[in-house]
Amino acid sequence: MALRRAARVILVGAPGVGKGTQSERLLRRFPQLSSISSGDLLRYNVQQRTPLGIKVESVMKFGGLVSDDIILRLISNELTQRGWLNSTHPAGNVLTLASSALSAEGAHSFQDDAEVAAFLSSPAQARGFMQSQLSNDPAHSFLLDGFPRTATQAKRLDEIVPINLVVSLKTPVEVILERISGRWVHEPSGRIYNTTFNAPKAPGVDDVTGEPLVRRADDDENVYLARYKKFQETAEPLLEHYARQGVLWEVEGMSSDEITPKLISEFERHFVE
Numbered sequence: 126m127a128l129r130r131a132a133r134v135i136l137v138g139a140p141g142v143g144k145g146t147q148s149e150r151l152l153r154r155f156p157q158l159s160s161i162s163s164g165d166l167l168r169y170n171v172q173q174r175t176p177l178g179i180k181v182e183s184v185m186k187f188g189g190l191v192s193d194d195i196i197l198r199l200i201s202n203e204l205t206q207r208g209w210l211n212s213t214h215p216a217g218n219v220l221t222l223a224s225s226a227l228s229a230e231g232a233h234s235f236q237d238d239a240e241v242a243a244f245l246s247s248p249a250q251a252r253g254f255m256q257s258q259l260s261n262d263p264a265h266s267f268l269l270d271g272f273p274r275t276a277t278q279a280k281r282l283d284e285i286v287p288i289n290l291v292v293s294l295k296t297p298v299e300v301i302l303e304r305i306s307g308r309w310v311h312e313p314s315g316r317i318y319n320t321t322f323n324a325p326k327a328p329g330v331d332d333v334t335g336e337p338l339v340r341r342a343d344d345d346e347n348v349y350l351a352r353y354k355k356f357q358e359t360a361e362p363l364l365e366h367y368a369r370q371g372v373l374w375e376v377e378g379m380s381s382d383e384i385t386p387k388l389i390s391e392f393e394r395h396f397v398e
Contacts, residue, residue, distance in 0.1 A: 128263035200272065305344045
């Protein structure tokens with residue numbers, strides 16, 4: 126189904142609620158929609174040894190957390206390179222973190238971490254974020270995955286990407302606990318089974334290889350409840366932020382199959398009709 130306006134969408138939901146499933150179904154339903162994952166962007170830049178990736182790798186090697194500024198720069202770079210974000214700032218939106226030999230023409234180039242820190246702590250206008258224009262072409266629609274996770278991050282994201290739909294996916298926690306208690310994984314392939322609705326042909330054994338299935342450590346009930354509590358603490362102010370902007374829509378269901386038709390209907394109302 127063809128979109129009539131650009132969709133810039135974030136799915137928010139507790140671990141195990143089925144964000145991945147809903148994302149896949151939306152991507153299949155609306156071919157103009159793309160997925161932009163902050164995690165994938167980080168991994169790609171590290172693997173490709175881009176200037177920004179080299180910086181990220183050094184941070185991660187020493188156990189540091191990648192800053193919001195770097196994540197925002199990755200997203201900004203990705204949108205710019207796709208031609209979806211048009212900068213009017215003379216320096217553009219591309220950030221490099223090494224010598225000019227590694228820099229793109231017109232990009233910011235830094236020789237050391239002190240210069241990087243000064244740039245990243247400068248106002249958004251100086252970094253070019255607020256002088257960019259996002260395309261409204263329906264073909265430039267995307268689901269943003271992995272960012273933002275907090276209200277603070279959302280406010281920073283507003284500087285460059287005006288999100289126009291935030292979907293809060295809700296399933297009762299007891300249902301999610303029941304779901305993950307029956308989950309088994311074939312680690313080499315990533316195949317996932319569930320004893321309640323997608324059981325392996327032979328208990329505890331992968332259908333394809335015959336190798337043993339395992340439980341993931343984070344599928345333990347106590348581990349999950351700790352993650353769920355942390356999610357609630359950060360999600361509530363995040364959702365309040367988007368509710369104030371008038372772009373929040375909530376949907377609840379006992380299963381992904383129950384949620385999907387509601388989600389697609391709302392998506393069509395926003396971007397197709």
